[in-house]
Amino acid sequence: MNAGETQRAPWIVGVSGASGTPYAAAVLRALLGAGEAVDLVVSRASRLTLLDETGISFRDAHWQDDLRQWLAQGADGKPGTFDVDVSGVRYWAAGDLAAGPSSGSYPAKGMLIVPASTACVAGVALGLSKDLLQRAASVTLKERRSLVVAVRETPLDGRTLRHLVALDDAGATVVPASPAFYAGATHIQDLVDFVAGRVLDAAGVGHGLYRRWRGELGGGRPDR
Numbered sequence: 428m429n430a431g432e433t434q435r436a437p438w439i440v441g442v443s444g445a446s447g448t449p450y451a452a453a454v455l456r457a458l459l460g461a462g463e464a465v466d467l468v469v470s471r472a473s474r475l476t477l478l479d480e481t482g483i484s485f486r487d488a489h490w491q492d493d494l495r496q497w498l499a500q501g502a503d504g505k506p507g508t509f510d511v512d513v514s515g516v517r518y519w520a521a522g523d524l525a526a527g528p529s530s531g532s533y534p535a536k537g538m539l540i541v542p543a544s545t546a547c548v549a550g551v552a553l554g555l556s557k558d559l560l561q562r563a564a565s566v567t568l569k570e571r572r573s574l575v576v577a578v579r580e581t582p583l584d585g586r587t588l589r590h591l592v593a594l595d596d597a598g599a600t601v602v603p604a605s606p607a608f609y610a611g612a613t614h615i616q617d618l619v620d621f622v623a624g625r626v627l628d629a630a631g632v633g634h635g636l637y638r639r640w641r642g643e644l645g646g647g648r649p650d651r
């Protein structure tokens with residue numbers, strides 16, 4: 428790097444195998460829209476949820492095409508809803524434990540796990556590092572960087588609740604993927620964007636994904 432050149436410092440986005448791939452798409456679109464660099468890790472299991480929820484087979488060798496198609500899709504499944512430039516994304520295969528985000532010396536702002544499966548929550552809480560996603564999350568915690576975990580499961584059993592407390596104790600922010608209804612949602616995309624917006628709020632990234640509470644009851648009604 429030459430003097431005066433600024434170092435790329437991405438947000439690492441980990442997509443694990445919980446239901447909720449539209450949440451990940453909304454977070455990725457908003458980060459790229461905000462001009463943030465993104466390093467993307469897609470777990471093996473999340474390829475099943477992606478296929479199930481979007482019809483897209485995500486391939487390491489064709490990640491750019493598959494990502495473009497995924498991010499263009501609305502939460503209602505309609506293709507071509509969004510026009511997204513994915514050139515700010517660097518992709519790492521989930522099995523690549525020699526990848527940049529495996530090391531604390533790799534520059535990163537922090538990490539967002541969206542959605543987070545209970546298996547992923549357990550793995551990160553216990554420091555298992557069974558794949559690059561979990562290793563990058565452990566690194567994020569040990570480097571005291573921002574880690575946001577958007578867990579998606581219901582109901583939650585005691586083991587997962589204890590793992591979530593462990594993550595909170597370690598400095599992570601747990602953001603349950605639970606949309607609120609005070610922001611005037613009229614479409615499924617609004618509910619998805621609310622959760623994505625709260626994930627970005629936790630990371631301190633600016634966005635305009637949802638209408639904030641204005642201290643006025645009735646603001647969530649569609650006619651307001």
Ligand SMILES: Cc1cc2nc3c(=O)[nH]c(=O)nc-3n(C[C@H](O)[C@H](O)[C@H](O)COP(=O)(O)O)c2cc1C
Nearest residue numbers: 443444445446470472473475544545546547579580
């Ligand atoms: C269609 C589908 C939906 C799933 N939804 C969830 C979910 O909402 N939450 C969850 O914790 N696990 C869910 N799972 C199970 C996880 O994919 C599984 O525990 C997996 O081992 C997670 O691995 P990962 O954390 O490495 O991605 C789902 C699996 C499939 C196939």
